Amino acid sequence: MFPQHIIPTRASNGYSDRFEYVSPSSSKTYIVALNNQGVWECSCPRWTVSKYRRTDCKHINDVRGAMQMQNAQQAIRKRDAPARTPVAPAAPEPIRPEPAISMDELLQRLAKLQGGN
């Protein structure tokens, strides 16, 4: 699970991941998103103002940390999940030889099959 203040949202065009980051200290909401070039962007003043010098900010670092935590938890869940036991194919029915029957009995059975009593 992500921390409460990091809310995954639907990624828009040009982005593969998008989060709403509700700052626990200021209650301001920032958008932190990973663009298709693999660069994290944030809507906070620190990132937008110094866009060409900084590649991350506190919010981006937090979101990346939360994603790594999430991935690690998923990996652990995957590792700890019980291995699926393959279902053994049903053993073929042993072929039992038909007991020998007399011609009379055979005719009686045939008559029954044909609707006689």
Ligand SMILES: [Zn+2]
């Ligand atoms: Zn930021």
